[in-house]
Amino acid sequence: MIRRKKPYSPxxxxxxxxxxxxxxxxxxxxxxxxxxxxxxHPFSAQSQLQATTDPADxxxxxxxxxxxxxxxxxxxxxxxxxxxxxTSVVKLExxxxxxxxxxxxxxxxxxxxxxxLPAPPPGAELYxxxxxxDLPVEPSAVTKPENLHDTVTLVDEDFEGTFPKDSWRxxxxxxxxxxxxxxxxxxxxxxxxxxSAWAANGGKNGLDPVQYNYPNNMQSWMIYGPFDLSxxxxxxxxFHYWNISEINYDYLGWYASPNGKDxxxxxxxxxxxxxxxxxxxxxxxxxxxxxxxDSSVWIAFRFTSDGSDTYRGAFVDQVHVQKxxxxxxxxxxxxxxxxxxxxxxxxxxxxxxxxxxNHNWGTSGPGNGISNDNFSVRWTGTVDFTSDLYNFVAxxxxxxxxxxxxxxxxxxxxxxxxxxxxSTRQISAGKHVVRVEYYEDIGGALAQFxxxxxxxxxxxxxxxDTCFLPNTNxxxxxxxxxxxxxxxxxxxxNNRGCRAHNRxxxxxxxxxxxxxxxxNLIPTWVGPQAPCTNQNFYTMSSxxxxxxxxxxxxxxxxxxxxxxxxxxxxxxxxxxIYYDMEPYPDNADCRQAVKSFMAGWTSRLHELGNQAxxxxxxxxxxxxxxxxxxxxxxxxxxxxxxxxxxxxASASVWDVSxxxxxxxxxxxxxxxxxxxxxxxxxxxxxNIDSNVLDGQVAGExxxxxxxxxxxxxxxxxxxxxxxxxxxxxxxxxxxxxLLWSTDGGISWMNRTPAEPELDVRAxxxxxxxxxxxxxxxxxxxxxxxxxxxxxxxxxxxxxxxQPISAFNPIEPSSTQGGVKLSFFDAxxxxxxxxxxSSSTFDIHTLLKTxxxxxxxxxxxxxxxxxxxxxxAFTGWTVSTATDTQPxxxxxxxxxxxxxxxxxxxxTASADADQVAAATAVGATATSFLNNGTGWVFVEQGLCSGxxxxxxxxxIESIQQPFDCIQYSALLSTPDGGSTWLxxxxxxx
Numbered sequence: 001m002i003r004r005k006k007p008y009s010p011x012x013x014x015x016x017x018x019x020x021x022x023x024x025x026x027x028x029x030x031x032x033x034x035x036x037x038x039x040x041h042p043f044s045a046q047s048q049l050q051a052t053t054d055p056a057d058x059x060x061x062x063x064x065x066x067x068x069x070x071x072x073x074x075x076x077x078x079x080x081x082x083x084x085x086x087t088s089v090v091k092l093e094x095x096x097x098x099x100x101x102x103x104x105x106x107x108x109x110x111x112x113x114x115x116x117l118p119a120p121p122p123g124a125e126l127y128x129x130x131x132x133x134d135l136p137v138e139p140s141a142v143t144k145p146e147n148l149h150d151t152v153t154l155v156d157e158d159f160e161g162t163f164p165k166d167s168w169r170x171x172x173x174x175x176x177x178x179x180x181x182x183x184x185x186x187x188x189x190x191x192x193x194x195x196s197a198w199a200a201n202g203g204k205n206g207l208d209p210v211q212y213n214y215p216n217n218m219q220s221w222m223i224y225g226p227f228d229l230s231x232x233x234x235x236x237x238x239f240h241y242w243n244i245s246e247i248n249y250d251y252l253g254w255y256a257s258p259n260g261k262d263x264x265x266x267x268x269x270x271x272x273x274x275x276x277x278x279x280x281x282x283x284x285x286x287x288x289x290x291x292x293x294d295s296s297v298w299i300a301f302r303f304t305s306d307g308s309d310t311y312r313g314a315f316v317d318q319v320h321v322q323k324x325x326x327x328x329x330x331x332x333x334x335x336x337x338x339x340x341x342x343x344x345x346x347x348x349x350x351x352x353x354x355x356x357x358n359h360n361w362g363t364s365g366p367g368n369g370i371s372n373d374n375f376s377v378r379w380t381g382t383v384d385f386t387s388d389l390y391n392f393v394a395x396x397x398x399x400x401x402x403x404x405x406x407x408x409x410x411x412x413x414x415x416x417x418x419x420x421x422x423s424t425r426q427i428s429a430g431k432h433v434v435r436v437e438y439y440e441d442i443g444g445a446l447a448q449f450x451x452x453x454x455x456x457x458x459x460x461x462x463x464x465d466t467c468f469l470p471n472t473n474x475x476x477x478x479x480x481x482x483x484x485x486x487x488x489x490x491x492x493x494n495n496r497g498c499r500a501h502n503r504x505x506x507x508x509x510x511x512x513x514x515x516x517x518x519x520n521l522i523p524t525w526v527g528p529q530a531p532c533t534n535q536n537f538y539t540m541s542s543x544x545x546x547x548x549x550x551x552x553x554x555x556x557x558x559x560x561x562x563x564x565x566x567x568x569x570x571x572x573x574x575x576x577i578y579y580d581m582e583p584y585p586d587n588a589d590c591r592q593a594v595k596s597f598m599a600g601w602t603s604r605l606h607e608l609g610n611q612a613x614x615x616x617x618x619x620x621x622x623x624x625x626x627x628x629x630x631x632x633x634x635x636x637x638x639x640x641x642x643x644x645x646x647x648x649a650s651a652s653v654w655d656v657s658x659x660x661x662x663x664x665x666x667x668x669x670x671x672x673x674x675x676x677x678x679x680x681x682x683x684x685x686x687n688i689d690s691n692v693l694d695g696q697v698a699g700e701x702x703x704x705x706x707x708x709x710x711x712x713x714x715x716x717x718x719x720x721x722x723x724x725x726x727x728x729x730x731x732x733x734x735x736x737x738l739l740w741s742t743d744g745g746i747s748w749m750n751r752t753p754a755e756p757e758l759d760v761r762a763x764x765x766x767x768x769x770x771x772x773x774x775x776x777x778x779x780x781x782x783x784x785x786x787x788x789x790x791x792x793x794x795x796x797x798x799x800x801x802q803p804i805s806a807f808n809p810i811e812p813s814s815t816q817g818g819v820k821l822s823f824f825d826a827x828x829x830x831x832x833x834x835x836x837s838s839s840t841f842d843i844h845t846l847l848k849t850x851x852x853x854x855x856x857x858x859x860x861x862x863x864x865x866x867x868x869x870x871x872a873f874t875g876w877t878v879s880t881a882t883d884t885q886p887x888x889x890x891x892x893x894x895x896x897x898x899x900x901x902x903x904x905x906x907t908a909s910a911d912a913d914q915v916a917a918a919t920a921v922g923a924t925a926t927s928f929l930n931n932g933t934g935w936v937f938v939e940q941g942l943c944s945g946x947x948x949x950x951x952x953x954x955i956e957s958i959q960q961p962f963d964c965i966q967y968s969a970l971l972s973t974p975d976g977g978s979t980w981l982x983x984x985x986x987x988x
Contacts, residue, residue: 083243083270087286088253090302092173092221092261151350154227154235155299155321159185159195167227170202173219180205181215183222183301189315191240191275192344196317197222199252199303214250214313218305222316225260225298232292232323234334234380234433235282237299239319240344243272244312250305252314254278256285257298264288267302275317277343281433282321283382284405318344333357333381333436337366341439343376353379356450357436363444376439377447387429388453391573391609394421395448396438402449403435412631415441420607421631424454452570452609458667459520459697461485462647464679464688465672467498467839469505472513474684479517481682481943483647483964486520486697488689490840492561493526493554493580494538497840508566518948520699522638522670522691523567523577524615525558526840530584530594535843536862537582542589544596551600554579559608567698573609575698578638580838583620595625599632611635611696615672617836619658619782627663636695637663638670640836641783644690645718646677647941647966651692657783670695676818676834676842678924681941681964685924689839716968717984719937720761720818724927725768730935731796732970733760734985738773740796745935745972745983751796758788758801761819766826769795772853774804774819774831784809787819787833789853806847806856807833820866827852828872828892830859842866848893859893867893917977932976935983939968 157168163185164170170182184202185195188209199222200207200214207215229235243252246269253267264287265280282291291297299321303314324334329352336347348369357379365372394400394410397418402410409423438447465488470478478484489506490496511521528540528550541547558579559572567575579601584590602612613636616623626634641656653669654661674690717734724730728744731751736759739748752760758775765771770793776785787807790799823829831847842865847856861867861877867889869875876888876899888899911928918926918936928934945962970984 082247083268083272084248085266085268088251088255088265088267089287090253090255090263092263151322152325153320153322153346155224155237155319156346157224157319158193159190159197159317160193163197164222166224168222168224170220170222172203173221181207181218182220183303183316189242191242191315191317193317196242196315197301199301199314209313209315213310214245214303214305216305216307216310218303220303221300222302223260223298223300224319224321225257225300226296227298227321228295229282229292229297229323230295231325232282233325234382235292235321235323236380237280237282237321238278238343240275240277240317241268241272242275242315242317243268243270245269245303245314246306246309246311247271249309250311251303253302253304254280255300255302256280256282256288256291257300258288258291258294259296260298263298263300263302279403279435281380281406281435282323284433286406329353329381331381333379333434336378336380337368337370338376338378339369339371339374341374341376341441343378343437343439347378355381355383357448358450359445359447361440361445365440365445372445373440373442375445376437378438379434379436379449381434382431383434384431385427385429387427389424389426389456390451391454391611392423392425392451393449393573393606393609394436395419395446395607396421397444397446398441399439400447400449401437403433405432413439418444418446419631420603422606422609422611424456424611424635450609452574454574454576454609454611455567455569455700456574456576456611456696456698457520457700457702458695459486459693461693462651463487463522463670463691463693463697464686465489465522465524465691465839466686466688467842468501468687469498469510470684470686471505472510472517474686475514475519476517477682477684478686479519479947481684482679482941483649483681483943483962484690485518485701485947486522486691486693486699487514488522488524488578488691488839490526490580490838491523491565491567491577492558495529495580495840496526497838497842506565508564511565511567515699515701518701520697520701521567523558523562523565523575523698524580524838524840525554525561525577526580526838527554527557528597529582530590532587532590533582533584535582535841540593540597542593544593547593547597548600548603551597551602552604553600555601555604555608555610555612559605559610562610562698568610570609576611576613576636576696577605578613578615578636580840581614581616581621582837582841582843583617583835586622591622591625594622595628598626598634599628602628602632602634606631613638613670613696615670615838616640618656620836623659624663634664636668636670638672638691638695640672640675640689640838642673642675642836644674645720646674646939647679647690647964648673649964651690653692653694664695668695669693672836672838675836676839679941680922680924680939681943685922687839716939716966717970718939718968719925719970721763722925722927722935722937722970723763723765724929724933724935725765727929727931727933729768730927731763731765732935732937732985733763736760736775738763738796739985741983741985745970745981745985748985751792753790753799753801756788756801758790759785761787762821762831764821764823764829766823769793770826771796772821772823772829773799774821777803789831791853804831804847804856806858807831807845822869824869824872829853830867830869830875831856832866834866846893861889861893862887862896911976914976917973920977921971921980923971928976932974934973934977936971936973937968938971939966941966 172180172182180203181200182202183197183199186198186201186209187195190196198209199220248269251267251269255263255265257263264285266286285291301316332352332354335353336350339348394402398415399413401413409425410421412421436449462484463486464484490502529537531539531542540550558577562568562575563572605612612634614634615638618639618641623637623639639656639659651673653671670691670693672689672691678685678687720733722732729742731740737750738752738760740751741748756777760773760775763773773790775788779785787804788801789804790801792799818834820832827850829849833845835843837843844866846859846861846867848859849856865877867875867877873892874890876886878886886899887896889896914928922938922940923936924939925937941964943964947962969982971980972983973980
């Protein structure tokens with residue numbers, strides 16, 4: 001493919017041309033150069049480099065007036081991927097000659113209507129090679145810092161005087177055309193002062209960057225050296241560059257070399273969108289490593305172009321190399337203070353400062369010759385880390401950025417109020433160079449930086465959560481016998497359920513014991529809910545500004561509770577805490593308040609050195625609203641999206657309704673896939689929610705077992721409800737189908753309605769003929785299913801089916817957790833629908849009919865729990881969230897009153913001997929007649945292999961993978977449980 005040249009074209013009119021040239025001569029704001037992350041190998045494929053706009057203005061602090069903003073977030077940068085950055089290795093002598101066949105364009109003076117021309121062909125000499133007629137300005141004198149007398153400046157080039165001089169040399173190593181174009185200084189633009197170096201200004205065919213683009217097929221070098229680092233305890237290579245080149249074809253590179261031939265460093269291509277600073281630690285040169293101790297070291301700049309498409313090219317300015325000798329800041333940061341916002345020039349003073357960095361200058365500034373505003377500081381130090389996961393916390397007013405071994409981990413280089421930033425990184429054992437850069441604009445000045453060990457890890461195992469915390473013996477039973485390895489714990493908050501129980505049982509001793517057993521934890525805080533919630537919750541403010549502060553306050557309380565439980569590693573930090581945000585109506589102002597609350601939650605947890613997570617209903621908690629701009633980025637999410645009814649080895653964190661797979665995609669998810677159900681493992685049955693993980697948990701117990709196959713060889717029958725109507729007649733709901741038997745379970749008939757296609761969730765029959773079912777229709781594009789009521793008067797042979805319009809399925813799969821249908825006569829019935837929520841709540845929609853299901857009305861019940869009806873008018877409920885006394889109704893829900901003791905439901909199977917017999921076989925559902933005939937459904941989990949507790953330092957290896965399956969059976973008894981017969985139907 002032939003690519004045409006694209007000459008650089010300034011504006012056409014003389015006024016716009018003048019303004020354009022003027023702007024080009026002015027220095028742009030400094031912007032951080034993103035380096036590869038710690039996870040990248042030095043020779044990884046090229047990574048993206050983000051260019052940013054100028055720093056934003058200050059945003060009022062959180063105590064400002066409500067009128068000053070609507071949502072409490074600082075103004076943040078716009079970012080565009082315009083430039084690529086990659087590690088580069090090059091040899092000076094290994095250059096291949098290139099063919100150059102351009103024809104020389106006519107020279108055009110720069111002026112009104114002029115355009116920048118492509119470079120002329122080689123050999124067509126425009127002016128002879130000679131030093132430019134530079135202004136007779138010599139570089140400013142190099143002075144040593146006042147407070148630290150071990151800094152030596154080796155290179156201090158601002159290109160304002162004669163160039164090249166001293167140990168600089170420039171050359172064009174383009175094979176047979178060597179010497180035609182190379183670096184020289186020019187007054188076309190500068191970062192500071194009037195001049196900078198341009199890659200094609202020198203040589204016998206050197207060009208004027210005001211008139212010409214750079215030429216094709218360049219191999220232009222600018223090299224300094226050698227210089228001595230044999231006595232250096234640290235050394236740094238700093239400069240600024242400006243570049244517009246053909247992306248992924250024409251490159252500006254910067255390098256260091258131990259021999260003057262083999263050069264190691266990085267290169268960029270594309271549009272830098274202004275001047276950018278670069279700082280290379282010569283103790284950790286990309287692709288090479290440590291040059292300290294070497295007596296002969298070189299630095300170099302190299303610009304290369306291919307055979308087509310040329311642009312403005314690369315300019316370099318303010319090149320500095322400094323080393324530390326003698327008395328280094330051993331175990332401390334070297335702090336360099338500059339009287340500008342750009343860390344440019346020689347520091348006004350330098351001193352050693354101990355970690356952590358903790359400056360709150362207010363409006364006074366650092367003093368010692370530094371202005372109160374418009375100053376900058378660079379801290380550099382070598383830290384001896386142990387191998388671990390660390391949370392790095394940087395808090396600043398205004399800009400701050402952080403590097404570990406030249407890998408940038410925090411970049412918030414903008415004007416802003418006091419803002420916390422946090423980055424979590426796995427750090428290898430040994431010494432690592434930490435660099436922190438800060439600038440102050442105007443007003444208050446604050447810079448803080450610290451790191452702390454994080455006792456968290458990514459888990460890909462399964463977890464359960466339950467409102468009533470199991471004791472340590474029960475936890476050991478499930479560790480040995482269940483497929484679960486993590487547990488969600490509710491550590492506090494004014495909406496925490498089972499409050500009295502958890503206050504008593506959730507202790508630091510409990511946490512320590514279960515962690516020793518092998519469990520990791522998912523700490524969860526259940527504080528104020530959305531201001532528009534229709535549940536009986538404590539709520540947050542509807543004012544976004546107040547909600548932001550409430551989020552910060554809740555985060556502080558949650559961190560304090562985590563500390564009391566022994567979950568933090570340093571004061572209030574070093575762990576992860578999830579916030580429980582339950583469903584609420586779709587209201588724009590309400591969603592804005594919740595979004596602001598979550599920003600405050602994240603901000604404060606990061607400030608304390610914790611990772612921030614949040615739980616909610618995938619759609620009805622509007623989790624996608626929590627995708628906010630940095631630094632208010634929620635680290636992990638835990639959506640409730642119920643797609644199974646019990647433990648499922650194949651459950652996945654992906655394809656959650658209302659949350660795109662691209663969001664929180666880097667091991668940042670937990671999914672609650674099954675809600676509010678009983679599971680039996682070993683001898684213990686617990687009511688739980690089930691979760692699958694690819695996200696962060698608290699604890700240090702890594703996965704120590706080989707993963708078992710996620711595909712079960714067979715799927716057990718799962719019965720959710722059953723009713724024995726007569727000695728040989730009855731029905732069951734098995735895997736969404738209504739099955740009927742008239743011969744005591746010897747044979748079964750499917751009596752699920754054919755139209756519409758339903759997933760049957762509940763049923764009830766008054767006698768052998770008259771009954772009702774509730775089923776969910778096929779889900780829509782958002783996963784929401786309409787509920788239908790079916791009525792039959794012929795034992796399910798035919799059905800009259802109609803939608804239940806009184807229920808709006810706000811949450812996809814919201815009824816997966818259970819539907820309870822009760823009719824007490826031909827007219828009066830109740831329908832309770834479990835909504836997606838954490839196990840600390842038991843949220844239901846309660847509907848009532850008085851005309852046999854023709855119409856339904858929603859009934860308001862106190863608390864957030866299910867209502868248990870004993871007849872058409874009497875029912876009772878207990879709020880798990882508030883631990884209040886039971887409430888009772890005797891008029892079908894029209895009114896409620898406290899009661900000392902909840903009534904007991906009377907059933908046909910109340911015989912104590914029958915209950916004991918069913919319990920003995922592990923029944924999860926039962927139905928008995930008065931003559932002792934009964935059906936029970938048995939479901940129990942069985943695991944093989946050994947799941948042993950493990951620690952970070954010792955991971956037990958076993959040969960047999962730990963694997964779990966569930967067994968189930970439908971049993972009948974003719975004699976009250978003395979004998980049992982397996983009548984399990986086949987669904988093949």
